[in-house]
Amino acid sequence: MIEIKNLTKRYGSFLAVDNISFNVEQGKILGFLGPNGAGKTTTMRIVTGFMPATNGTIEVSGYNVQKDPIEVKRRIGYLPETPPLYVDMTVEEYLGFAGRIKQISSREVNSKIDLACEKVAISDVRKKVIKTLSKGYKQRVGLAQAIIHDPEVLILDEPTIGLDPIQIREVRELIKSLAGNHTIILSTHILPEVGMTCDEVIIIRKGEIIAKDTPDGLAKSLQGSEKMAVVVEGPLEDISEIVKKTEGVSEILDSNFGNGQSSLILKCDFKYNVRQSLSKSFSEKGWSLLEMKVEEATLEDVFIRMMSESEGAKS
Amino acid sequence: MNNIITIFNREFKSYFSSPIAYVVIGLFLVLTGVFFYLLTSSFLQYAANLQWQAARMRQPAPPVNVNHMIIRPLFSNISVITLFVVPMITMRSFSDDKKTGTLELLLTSPVTTTHIVIGKFLAAFALYVIMALLTWVYPLVIIFFGDPDILPVSIAYIGIIGMGAASVGIGVWISSMTENQIISAMGTFVALLFLWLVGWFANFSSGAMSGFFQYLSIVEHFEDFSKGIFDTGHLMYYVSICGITLFLAHQSIESLRWRS
Numbered sequence: 001m002i003e004i005k006n007l008t009k010r011y012g013s014f015l016a017v018d019n020i021s022f023n024v025e026q027g028k029i030l031g032f033l034g035p036n037g038a039g040k041t042t043t044m045r046i047v048t049g050f051m052p053a054t055n056g057t058i059e060v061s062g063y064n065v066q067k068d069p070i071e072v073k074r075r076i077g078y079l080p081e082t083p084p085l086y087v088d089m090t091v092e093e094y095l096g097f098a099g100r101i102k103q104i105s106s107r108e109v110n111s112k113i114d115l116a117c118e119k120v121a122i123s124d125v126r127k128k129v130i131k132t133l134s135k136g137y138k139q140r141v142g143l144a145q146a147i148i149h150d151p152e153v154l155i156l157d158e159p160t161i162g163l164d165p166i167q168i169r170e171v172r173e174l175i176k177s178l179a180g181n182h183t184i185i186l187s188t189h190i191l192p193e194v195g196m197t198c199d200e201v202i203i204i205r206k207g208e209i210i211a212k213d214t215p216d217g218l219a220k221s222l223q224g225s226e227k228m229a230v231v232v233e234g235p236l237e238d239i240s241e242i243v244k245k246t247e248g249v250s251e252i253l254d255s256n257f258g259n260g261q262s263s264l265i266l267k268c269d270f271k272y273n274v275r276q277s278l279s280k281s282f283s284e285k286g287w288s289l290l291e292m293k294v295e296e297a298t299l300e301d302v303f304i305r306m307m308s309e310s311e312g313a314k315s
Numbered sequence: 316m317n318n319i320i321t322i323f324n325r326e327f328k329s330y331f332s333s334p335i336a337y338v339v340i341g342l343f344l345v346l347t348g349v350f351f352y353l354l355t356s357s358f359l360q361y362a363a364n365l366q367w368q369a370a371r372m373r374q375p376a377p378p379v380n381v382n383h384m385i386i387r388p389l390f391s392n393i394s395v396i397t398l399f400v401v402p403m404i405t406m407r408s409f410s411d412d413k414k415t416g417t418l419e420l421l422l423t424s425p426v427t428t429t430h431i432v433i434g435k436f437l438a439a440f441a442l443y444v445i446m447a448l449l450t451w452v453y454p455l456v457i458i459f460f461g462d463p464d465i466l467p468v469s470i471a472y473i474g475i476i477g478m479g480a481a482s483v484g485i486g487v488w489i490s491s492m493t494e495n496q497i498i499s500a501m502g503t504f505v506a507l508l509f510l511w512l513v514g515w516f517a518n519f520s521s522g523a524m525s526g527f528f529q530y531l532s533i534v535e536h537f538e539d540f541s542k543g544i545f546d547t548g549h550l551m552y553y554v555s556i557c558g559i560t561l562f563l564a565h566q567s568i569e570s571l572r573w574r575s
Binding site: 048049050051052070071073074076078080082083084085086087088089093097098100101102103145 | 318321322325328332333416417418419420423424425426572
């Protein structure tokens with residue numbers, strides 16, 4: 001659906017996007033993850049035809065952005081970081097304009113407005129002037145603008161930025177419900193967002209792709225050596241002694257003693273039955289095991305690790 | 316064509332959804348009204364004087380020319396006032412879209428930059444034409460009480476509207492270069508003022524330069540229209556200024572895509 005090959009963008013001598021390539025299949029949600037200034041917005045703006053690439057080809061539904069910009073723009077709905085709203089207009093007038101400019105015939109435009117308002121749940125504010133709306137509503141009006149012409153591709157630049165937690169959840173649900181009919185690229189620097197909404201994640205840093213996988217796959221790539229927290233009722237030295245000998249425990253990262261309880265944080269390899277052997281040896285000694293918790297790697301860990309790894313590789 | 320109409324409609328309505336259109340038209344009519352009042356008053360005084368003198372000499376009063384004494388100077392004044400008013404009309408044109416980010420909506424929609432530029436120009440121009448045509452009340456008053464020639468009045472209006480096309484084109488072009496409305500208005504004002512004053516330079520230069528300055532001057536071209544002389548050459552000047560500036564606006568918007 002979207003094919004990007006060797007995309008490069010320079011602003012003068014500054015390299016904003018460095019030779020990136022990726023595809024998005026129909027009906028999928030691709031998350032574009034990266035710190036601020038990584039080149040997310042630039043990439044999206046190039047895909048929408050807002051600005052040209054220095055190098056590389058972009059195809060949307062088989063149309064080349066450079067050669068057929070109008071055909072591509074017909075098929076794309078775009079929500080920039082700040083929703084492009086004419087705040088003096090009412091929601092209805094604004095969507096009417098957006099629909100007309102996106103080539104919806106005047107006969108159909110009203111039914112399309114109804115549909116878009118319903119999808120993003122703004123039917124109750126249709127007659128209101130946009131500048132009187134709350135930030136959450138404005139964001140949704142922006143989203144309605146992007147979907148009004150029922151585009152094959154949706155490009156959403158930080159769609160949840162500046163919203164309160166409830167609104168964020170609503171917008172996420174909304175985006176999920178739009179997938180299937182639409183192919184979506186969304187950018188964010190909020191990690192849980194990607195895990196919750198996307199089928200695939202691209203992590204981008206300083207204009208380069210440093211990882212591309214499913215959210216689960218990325219989290220799994222860190223697994224194998226995970227952290228585990230253990231709290232046992234018993235003397236710390238003896239416990240540490242036994243833990244160290246247990247097969248699969250590679251390191252004690254941290255240990256504490258207080259109120260007759262020892263708490264340890266271990267680095268383990270779960271190829272071995274670490275948990276079983278630990279609990280067995282504790283009970284043999286007569287120490288009660290109070291807590292045992294595997295700390296799974298989150299996307300956050302992956303992200304931070306990848307950022308620091310590629311930082312190390314560069315310097 | 317549909318795209319141009321869509322953009323025109325939104326743009327034109329936006330003038331009336333903010334106070335801009337009302338304030339601009341209001342101020343324009345007040346200013347032109349003041350000039351009309353002053354011109355008419357001094358005309359009446361002059362005519363009364365003549366009559367009084369003629370009566371003293373026991374002779375019939377000589378005829379006075381309304382066109383010459385009221386209408387021609389009135390149009391000169393109107394053309395000066397547009398110099399101040401056009402920047403207010405065009406200052407938001409592109410600047411506002413650049414500032415609020417709505418330009419991103421326009422440029423990622425399936426319309427060409429040409430459509431956007433023409434749509435925006437026509438909206439500003441339409442407001443200008445409405446404003447200019449509202450001044451018809453002044454000649455109407457004269458027609459009611461006097462006996463002016465209508466044809467020169469109509470020709471003067473062609474001149475006013477042609478000059479508006481050129482000025483609005485300049486304003487739209489300048490607003491495409493900045494996201495700041497004040498800079499946009501100020502820049503347009505200075506550009507228009509320059510085109511007014513450039514005629515003076517002609518007095519202090521000679522030969523080809525003098526002719527060139529003369530040609531560039533907006534006043535010079537309006538002079539004939541206000542006298543009721545229709546010359547396609549002058550109209551061509553306005554149309555070319557308008558065409559060139561709209562082309563430049565197009566280029567400046569396109570270049571945004573490359574720089575931003």
